[in-house]
Amino acid sequence: MKIAVTASGPELTSPVDQRFGRARYVVFVDLPGRTLQAVENRGGVNAAQGAGVQTAQTVIDGKAEAVISGHCGPKAFRALAAAGIRVYLTPPGSVAEALDRFERGELNEASGADVDGHW
Amino acid sequence: MKIAIASGKGGTGKTTLAVNLAVALGRQRSAVEEEQTGGQDFTDSREAMDGKVAVGLLDCDVEEPNCHLYLKPQFAADQTVNVLIPQVDEEACTGCGLCARVCEFNALLALPAVPLLLPELCHACGVCAYVCPNKAISEVERPVGQVGAGTVEGLYFRFGALNVGEARATPVIRAVKDLSGAPALDTVILDAPPGVACPAVETMRGADYVLLVTEPTPFGLHDLELAVEATRELGLPFGVVINRAGVGDSRVSDFCRTQNIPVLLEIPDDRQIAEACSRGQVFSATNKQFAHKLCALVSRVQAEIGIATTSGGR
Numbered sequence: 001m002k003i004a005v006t007a008s009g010p011e012l013t014s015p016v017d018q019r020f021g022r023a024r025y026v027v028f029v030d031l032p033g034r035t036l037q038a039v040e041n042r043g044g045v046n047a048a049q050g051a052g053v054q055t056a057q058t059v060i061d062g063k064a065e066a067v068i069s070g071h072c073g074p075k076a077f078r079a080l081a082a083a084g085i086r087v088y089l090t091p092p093g094s095v096a097e098a099l100d101r102f103e104r105g106e107l108n109e110a111s112g113a114d115v116d117g118h119w
Numbered sequence: 120m121k122i123a124i125a126s127g128k129g130g131t132g133k134t135t136l137a138v139n140l141a142v143a144l145g146r147q148r149s150a151v152e153e154e155q156t157g158g159q160d161f162t163d164s165r166e167a168m169d170g171k172v173a174v175g176l177l178d179c180d181v182e183e184p185n186c187h188l189y190l191k192p193q194f195a196a197d198q199t200v201n202v203l204i205p206q207v208d209e210e211a212c213t214g215c216g217l218c219a220r221v222c223e224f225n226a227l228l229a230l231p232a233v234p235l236l237l238p239e240l241c242h243a244c245g246v247c248a249y250v251c252p253n254k255a256i257s258e259v260e261r262p263v264g265q266v267g268a269g270t271v272e273g274l275y276f277r278f279g280a281l282n283v284g285e286a287r288a289t290p291v292i293r294a295v296k297d298l299s300g301a302p303a304l305d306t307v308i309l310d311a312p313p314g315v316a317c318p319a320v321e322t323m324r325g326a327d328y329v330l331l332v333t334e335p336t337p338f339g340l341h342d343l344e345l346a347v348e349a350t351r352e353l354g355l356p357f358g359v360v361i362n363r364a365g366v367g368d369s370r371v372s373d374f375c376r377t378q379n380i381p382v383l384l385e386i387p388d389d390r391q392i393a394e395a396c397s398r399g400q401v402f403s404a405t406n407k408q409f410a411h412k413l414c415a416l417v418s419r420v421q422a423e424i425g426i427a428t429t430s431g432g433r
Contacts, residue, residue: 050225
């Protein structure tokens with residue numbers, strides 16, 4: 001399956017970016033092989049409003065089935081839910097560690113936003 | 120002549136000045152008319168006006184309007200203000216996502232089927248409808264606030280209220296500023312919201328002069344500097360009114376002097392004025408001295424507009 005992870009850098013060793021909408025990169029990983037493609041999240045980083053929406057658009061365009069991040073705001077969640085993409089929240093760590101947790105079933109699926117907009 | 124009353128800092132006395140100024144000016148106008156109609160004995164200046172109104176007051180602080188607390192109008196803000204948002208015809212939409220790509224405000228999300236609209240982000244620019252190759256987008260109204268208008272205290276008064284939860288005040292402010300249905304007015308006073316963000320800028324835009332109200336304190340100066348920068352950016356002539364003069368220090372006056380900004384009025388930190396305000400009373404309605412000072416302020420503004428026109432502003 002294809003899964004997206006918000007990250008501060010473009011590698012598996014890069015830290016997970018805790019803020020979905022303002023993440024510097026969206027890293028697309030094919031599981032279980034872990035081949036990776038990193039996309040710069042220029043739209044989300046610079047947006048005055050709707051950063052979550054822009055980042056969600058990047059995730060949708062990349063055809064991910066699920067996304068892992070630290071926190072997810074209300075518009076981001078609405079956008080991802082509309083596209084049928086599942087959201088998982090992880091504690092801080094590297095992209096690889098977050099994928100480990102996901103594969104071990106340790107990450108809970110988010111049922112809504114866990115922070116306010118412009119948090 | 121349109122005079123906008125703005126400030127950097129909140130709570131400096133914009134509404135107090137705007138209301139007192141408009142009321143004093145309105146009474147001056149009616150007194151002049153009374154003379155011209157042969158000195159009939161009217162006990163109420165509103166009667167003297169005989170329905171004619173020359174001064175308008177626009178409360179443009181639609182997020183937190185206050186003028187009505189002084190004026191106590193008999194009319195409410197009951198006309199709905201709408202903005203246009205896109206509506207996608209699901210039959211005609213091919214899911215191409217072009218509308219989402221061109222939206223500057225991230226209000227549309229391109230999905231495999233029909234795009235998702237986040238209406239609160241939409242700025243009603245109409246680009247999505249314009250570019251849709253299948254003409255699948257029409258524009259529909261969405262209510263964002265209310266405005267009201269009428270005559271009170273001898274003034275033509277307009278005010279508005281933004282609906283709770285709305286992020287953008289500017290459409291409602293534009294509705295308050297819309298004088299297309301108003302009587303002919305020779306002077307319009309606009310009470311701006313505090314600060315120098317979009318709502319204040321929208322209010323100031325198109326004014327002939329801006330009065331920046333401040334207090335003589337460090338906070339007053341700090342926020343005045345921001346307001347001066349914004350007003351200069353807008354290319355509008357402006358002057359300063361120092362309210363509660365005497366409470367702080369001279370830094371605001373010093374700043375105005377070095378920046379060549381005219382200080383057109385100083386309102387003292389006067390307990391009588393403060394008491395009147397706390398009771399929602401218009402001090403200039405009963406205090407002739409204060410009313411004269413305010414009318415003189417308007418004359419000075421007229422003179423300043425004349426200077427600005429010839430010298431190209433400061």
